[in-house]
Amino acid sequence: RYVLPAKSLRDRINLDDVPRFADPEAQALVDHARGLADEMGLYPHQTVGAAYAAILGSCSIFDETGTGKTTSVIAAMRARQRAGQDVFPALVVCPASVKTVWQREIEERYPGLTVIVLRGTAAQRRKQLETPAHVYVGSYRYMSTHSSIKHFPGAPALKRCPECDGVDPKITPAKCQAHPRELDRIKFRTMIVDEAHRLLDPSTITTRACWSIGDRTDVRIAMTGTPVQDKLDDYWSILRFVDPEDFAGKTKFLDRYAVTGFNVWGAREIEGPNPATRAELDAITVFRWRRMLKKVVLPFLPPKVVEERMIEMTGAQAKAYKDMHKTMMAELGGKRLVTNSPLTKAARLFQFASSFAEIIDSGADLDEFDWSDESEKVDVRLMMPSNKVTAFIEDIRAGDFDSTDAGVVVFAQSRQLLMLLAKEMDSHEIEYGMIVGGQTD
Numbered sequence: 001r002y003v004l005p006a007k008s009l010r011d012r013i014n015l016d017d018v019p020r021f022a023d024p025e026a027q028a029l030v031d032h033a034r035g036l037a038d039e040m041g042l043y044p045h046q047t048v049g050a051a052y053a054a055i056l057g058s059c060s061i062f063d064e065t066g067t068g069k070t071t072s073v074i075a076a077m078r079a080r081q082r083a084g085q086d087v088f089p090a091l092v093v094c095p096a097s098v099k100t101v102w103q104r105e106i107e108e109r110y111p112g113l114t115v116i117v118l119r120g121t122a123a124q125r126r127k128q129l130e131t132p133a134h135v136y137v138g139s140y141r142y143m144s145t146h147s148s149i150k151h152f153p154g155a156p157a158l159k160r161c162p163e164c165d166g167v168d169p170k171i172t173p174a175k176c177q178a179h180p181r182e183l184d185r186i187k188f189r190t191m192i193v194d195e196a197h198r199l200l201d202p203s204t205i206t207t208r209a210c211w212s213i214g215d216r217t218d219v220r221i222a223m224t225g226t227p228v229q230d231k232l233d234d235y236w237s238i239l240r241f242v243d244p245e246d247f248a249g250k251t252k253f254l255d256r257y258a259v260t261g262f263n264v265w266g267a268r269e270i271e272g273p274n275p276a277t278r279a280e281l282d283a284i285t286v287f288r289w290r291r292m293l294k295k296v297v298l299p300f301l302p303p304k305v306v307e308e309r310m311i312e313m314t315g316a317q318a319k320a321y322k323d324m325h326k327t328m329m330a331e332l333g334g335k336r337l338v339t340n341s342p343l344t345k346a347a348r349l350f351q352f353a354s355s356f357a358e359i360i361d362s363g364a365d366l367d368e369f370d371w372s373d374e375s376e377k378v379d380v381r382l383m384m385p386s387n388k389v390t391a392f393i394e395d396i397r398a399g400d401f402d403s404t405d406a407g408v409v410v411f412a413q414s415r416q417l418l419m420l421l422a423k424e425m426d427s428h429e430i431e432y433g434m435i436v437g438g439q440t441d
Contacts, residue, residue, distance in 0.1 A: 002026060002055050003287055009052040010290040013297060014044040025083070029054040032079035040075055040109055043068065043300040045292050050075035052290050054083070058220045058242045060196070060289035065225035067292050067301075070102070073192055073221055074109045080219075086189045087219070088113075088134045093210060094194035096139035097431050098407060102194070106135055118142055119429075129182040136186075140198055143209040148184050149177040150208040150215065153251075177205070188217045196222035199241055200234045202250065207237070215244050232258045233270055235285075242288060257281045313353065314385040321352040335359040337380065348380075354417050355386030382416040389421050396430060 005026040012018060015034055021027045033051035036042060042050065049072035053059055057080075063069045077087045092102050103115050118125045118138035122145055129136065129146060138146075149158055160166030161176035173179045191214050193199065199207045199222075214220045222238050232254060239247040247253060254260065257280075259271045273281060294301075313321060320330040328339045330348070337359055339345045351357055360379045384390075392410070412418050415436050425432050 006052055006056040007287045009048055010287060012048050015048055015051060026055050028083050029079050032082040033075060036075050036078055042071065042075060045297040045300060046072045046075065049290060050079055053221060054079040060222040060238055060242055062224060062289050062291035064292065064294045067294055067297055069223050070105050071109060073223065074106060077190060078110055089186055089188055090135045090190035091188045091213065092135060092137045092192045092194065093140060093143060097433055098194065099137050099139060100431065102137045126182055140206050144205040146182045147209040148180055148212050149205050150211040152202045152208055155203040183213050188213065190219045191217040192221045193241065194223045196224040196238055197226045200237045202237055211241060214241050232273060239285060311387045311391050313387050316356045316385055317352050317387060320356065321349060324348050324352060333358045351382060354388050354414060355382045355420060357382050382420050386420060389424050392421060393424055393428060397428065
């Protein structure tokens with residue numbers, strides 16, 4: 001009953017020209033999504049996406065990164081609740097780096113909800129899962145710790161304790177992969193998997209843990225900006241999560257809809273969709289996903305804003321900067337830093353404009369990271385206070401950056417400044433990733 005309404009919405013970018021649906025429940029969901037547009041500040045394509053996901057329930061959102069998938073999914077949950085459907089408790093599974101993004105977006109877009117972000121030790125997370133909440137947000141790596149594992153043919157056999165029909169007495173319930181755990185005891189109504197391409201390998205326990213939770217959930221939404229519909233083995237993994245009943249078997253799916261061959265080593269490879277059954281494949285799968293490209297929705301998106309900020313140096317920075325500028329010398333922690341060329345002086349001024357610094361002994365223990373620049377003859381390590389780091393941390397904590405979906409990217413000429421920022425983010429429990437010199441592959 002929802003397939004035809006979903007089909008009529010999946011390629012649209014505006015609800016204004018959508019005819020009324022004969023099914024009253026489908027039309028009610030569209031009306032609720034439309035009503036949320038002004039309330040949540042939705043763009044037209046997000047409103048359509050919310051109506052689409054609300055009507056279909058379990059589906060995939062393949063919108064390109066930066067188009068606002070997160071907001072559309074949250075709006076779909078609100079539309080379903082306003083239509084009288086149970087949407088809570090909900091589980092959001094996402095990369096660790098965007099857990100706080102989801103928390104902020106839910107709290108901002110869906111006021112009044114209790115959101116628990118799973119973090120800390122396993123014992124702390126277990127206590128968090130025992131606390132009632134509307135939404136639990138956890139990273140992929142936590143799923144297998146707090147859920148049973150779904151069996152998958154070809155994957156290693158599950159470790160089972162005697163209570164779960166196992167024969168090895170050494171396998172305790174704590175080690176048993178079939179034993180019900182904290183996430184199994186919660187009857188989730190909604191499960192959202194962000195960056196769902198992480199579920200493409202059915203042999204991993206992370207994928208099978210998400211299946212185990214999702215199979216008992218009413219509504220399952222997979223989100224990824226990476227389309228996989230032409231890679232049928234990957235495509236099946238997403239379909240398996242969204243609809244475990246219709247796409248239970250991978251082998252049968254590939255036998256019917258894929259053209260396979262053998263590579264030079266004799267291993268079976270998927271060459272592509274089978275032309276003879278492609279129409280059937282599209283008929284049973286295409287309506288289950290929606291994809292909006294940036295170039296399509298660009299007219300609705302806000303313009304780029306270029307902003308230059310002038311941040312005053314702290315007192316310690318300003319003194320070192322003025323001394324270096326005037327005399328080519330600066331006192332740093334009782335030691336004197338002397339420069340002997342205009343180029344080195346410019347480099348020091350650049351450093352002091354970003355943070356204070358200290359002179360360290362050459363070859364000293366620099367903790368976890370090598371803070372020295374190879375081009376420097378004198379080892380100087382940036383340290384707090386830093387006007388730039390402090391201002392950035394304040395903006396992050398205040399939520400001044402719109403990091404929905406894509407997150408925030410920070411560039412700096414100085415690796416030391418990035419490492420200083422990293423230490424401050426650690427102290428404020430702000431999650432991040434690093435790509436800097438000195439790291440292993």
